Each structure stands twice: as C-alpha cells, then as structure tokens.
Amino acid sequence: MDVHKYKADFLARMHSPQQMQLLFNHLPDVYFFAKDGNGKFVMGNDQFVRQCGAKSEAEIIGKDDFDFFPPGRAESYVKDDKYVMETGNSIIDQVELAPDPGNSINWFITCKVPIFSTEDKIIGIVGTARDITRAGLALRPYTEMRAVLEFVRDNYSRPIEIKELAALVHLSVSQFERRFRTVFQISPLKHIMNVRIRAASLQLTTTNDTIAAIALDCGFYDHSHFTRNFRKIMGVSPKEYRRQYIA
Helix, strand or coil: CCHHHHHHHHHHHECCHHHHHHHHHHCCCCEEEEEECCCCEEEECHHHHHHCCCCCHHHCCCCCHHHCCCHHHHHHHHHHHHHHHHHCCCEEEEEEEEECCCCCEEEEEEEEEEEEECCCCEEEEEEEEEEHHHCCHHHHHHHCCHHHHHHHHHHCCCCCCHHHHHHHCCCCHHHHHHHHHHHHCCCHHHHHHHHHHHHHHHHHHHCCCCHHHHHHHCCCCCHHHHHHHHHHHHCCCHHHHHHHHCC
16 A cells, blocks of 8 residues: 555545644644544554554554554444544543553543545544643643542452542542542443443453453452443443454
8 A cells, every 4th residue: 555645645635624723722732643434544643653553654544443452442432433424523522541552551531523525525533632641731620530540440350439539539429429520421430330341341352261250350249240231331242242353
C-alpha cells in the first residue's frame, strides 16, 4: 500500500474544518487520530503513533484498532466510532481506560467527531485523547478523583466499599456518589463493575485460565454472578467471548 497516497486521497475528500475546530476547542491535542469510514487510520500524531506501539505514522495508516489493541478494547473503540458515523453525533469528554504498549492501564478523556465530505457525507471520524494523569487544570474535576480511579484499578480483585472510596477524597458517601456521577456520568458501583469486566475480558483473550478462576481473580464471588454481569455489559457470555478470539 502507498500510505502517502492513501492519506492524500482521504484528505482530498475531506471538507469539514469546522469539525476539526470543534474538537480542538474542547481539548488540546495530546493524542490525535483520524479514521476513514471503514475504521482504518488515515492520520495520527506522534503521541498516538507511540500509543499504538508503532514508530511512524506510516505504520498505522490503512490499519485498524484490532491491529494494535486487545480485542475487548478494540471492540469498544469501534462501537463508539460506529455511533459517531451512523448518527453524526459527537462524543465529547468520554472517560475510559486504555492500555499502553507496556500493558499498563491509564485513564483517558476522549473526543470523537464526524468528518464530512464536500457532499456533506460522513466519511470518517477525527478524535483526540488526553491522559488524565498528565493533564492540567482543565481536567481538575477528573484529577480530583484520581486517587479513587487508581484505588479501583489496583484493588478490583477484592471487595470494595463505597465508604473506602469516599474517604480517599474526604467526602461523605452521599457527597462522593453525587460528585462521581457528575464527573463520570456513571455510579461508583457501575464503574467498579466496568473495570472488573474489562479486566476479565483481557484475561479471557490472553490467558488459558478457567472462567471460574478469572471470575474470582476479577472480584466476582461466583461463576454465575460473573457470567450474568459479563453478558449484561459485553452482550455475550464469557465462554462465547473467548471463543470469538481463541481458536
């Protein structure tokens, strides 16, 4: 593939500077990327290229999320991309977990907006992501909860009480729950569940551990509790999810 022609052909069809401006009005560009209508990368800044584990932009052009990220994470990205391209709506300031090439887990705030052609057709998306741990004052509402996010990340395998989390940020339980929901648009309990399910998704596709063992390792008290919640969030059972990625 001639990656330079691939990029030039896409840019020649793009005519939506106002969408680019909208994106950067919301966030400074830390990680920047653009994809075509098939979910293939056509642009990426140096920070994003490194996040993909690549050395140059040419290495990501024409490839998609599944070429660089674990299946569960790639599926989440693709789901959001499809929403933007199918509805024309933007995703602004969405908080999510994202693994880096070293397999550590970081928190990012992402934005995605549609790219329109000169015929006013959606032909792709453009997005940015900011690492909460490196962000400045603009992200103060999120960084105030950093201790909570890190605690859940490091302790999801054991029972976590909301009062523990509230104490980390010196709030009452009711104050903490209101503040957390305002910042992240979900309850603390749902956040804990999401972290556990994401951790389980990774183990299901990267280890040969039994589903029961993964359930216990990710903080679920029994197999049925794990399966019920996994299906609710991921849409399939743990066994079905594993079968999709492990031959």
